[in-house]
Amino acid sequence: MNKKALYIASAALLLLIAACQNKDGAAPPPVSSPSAQQQTEKGDTSPQMNDTAPSQVPPDSKVQPIAAADSSANQAPAAQPASSDNKETVRQSASVPKLYKLNPKSYDIVPVDPSTTEKKVVLLTFDDGPKDHDMLESMLTTLDKHHAKAIFFVNGYRVKQKPELLKLILEHGQTIGNHSWDHIDLKKESKEKVAQQIDEVQKIVKDVTGITPQFFRPPFGSGSDEVRAKVKENQMLFMTWSNGSLDWDMTTKNNNPDKIVSNVLEQLRPGSNILMHELPWTDKALDKLLTELEAKQYGFVDPASIDITP
Numbered sequence: 334m335n336k337k338a339l340y341i342a343s344a345a346l347l348l349l350i351a352a353c354q355n356k357d358g359a360a361p362p363p364v365s366s367p368s369a370q371q372q373t374e375k376g377d378t379s380p381q382m383n384d385t386a387p388s389q390v391p392p393d394s395k396v397q398p399i400a401a402a403d404s405s406a407n408q409a410p411a412a413q414p415a416s417s418d419n420k421e422t423v424r425q426s427a428s429v430p431k432l433y434k435l436n437p438k439s440y441d442i443v444p445v446d447p448s449t450t451e452k453k454v455v456l457l458t459f460d461d462g463p464k465d466h467d468m469l470e471s472m473l474t475t476l477d478k479h480h481a482k483a484i485f486f487v488n489g490y491r492v493k494q495k496p497e498l499l500k501l502i503l504e505h506g507q508t509i510g511n512h513s514w515d516h517i518d519l520k521k522e523s524k525e526k527v528a529q530q531i532d533e534v535q536k537i538v539k540d541v542t543g544i545t546p547q548f549f550r551p552p553f554g555s556g557s558d559e560v561r562a563k564v565k566e567n568q569m570l571f572m573t574w575s576n577g578s579l580d581w582d583m584t585t586k587n588n589n590p591d592k593i594v595s596n597v598l599e600q601l602r603p604g605s606n607i608l609m610h611e612l613p614w615t616d617k618a619l620d621k622l623l624t625e626l627e628a629k630q631y632g633f634v635d636p637a638s639i640d641i642t643p
């Protein structure tokens with residue numbers, strides 16, 4: 334080999350090494366499923382969620398709170414200093430690559446770059462907590478078992494009753510979202526009341542954990558221009574859902590965990606934004622649901638990997 338050929342070969346080798354290092358240096362996608370084949374897109378038969386008429390509004394009023402509701406939104410939150418652990422969580426969340434975004438019409442989760450990021454994922458969400466230590470811990474343990482991340486959309490009046498449960502959620506690496514203070518229909522409220530219902534939850538979560546929520550889901554999926562403006566002002570991402578488990582239609586006397594699983598699977602598509610609640614029958618269904626999703630090669634989106642910038 335002459336000098337020129339050797340030089341060219343060396344240069345090519347260096348380029349190859351650089352390319353490999355670049356590839357290896359990229360963060361892995363925060364999903365746990367293996368890369369799956371592209372699915373044939375079915376027609377989008379699911380209803381479009383909008384503020385006027387969500388097709389599956391959870392009548393949360395049917396869900397009996399485990400603790401009595403404190404509807405006063407003005408009381409001072411049980412403030413506790415943020416621990417250094419929580420600051421660590423904030424730092425880690427900020428450094429997670431933003432691989433996904435929300436489709437603002439369907440509320441599905443979609444890759445920012447479909448050519449490099451797995452689209453066969455779901456977002457798991459649990460509303461209306463935090464209620465009960467044992468039930469919550471059981472759900473968190475099941476999520477851990479499946480290496481699954483989720484958003485827990487909390488109500489301020491419940492946080493005030495059991496602030497320690499927020500820390501439990503964070504200890505398991507899960508994400509806290511804002512679901513208003515009193516779980517009321519914000520569309521019917523004044524601008525001032527809307528602001529109070531959203532701001533007070535931001536404040537109590539920050540006071541208790543040191544973390545400011547970045548996701549907002551209105552109770553009953555019911556928003557308005559004012560609600561959206563307020564959520565945007567607080568630099569949060571507004572979402573309802575695209576896959577309703579219908580767990581809210583069940584009661585202590587009449588529930589069926591298997592039906593929760595089948596309800597979700599019937600509506601399943603890449604990017605499904607799955608609405609569940611902190612409820613005993615959902616806790617029972619969770620392990621089977623996550624197992625079935627994994628069997629269908631779905632991964633679980635880490636909420637920290639969702640780009641919330643408008």
Ligand SMILES: [Zn+2]
Pocket residue numbers: 391393460461512516552553
């Ligand atoms: Zn709710």
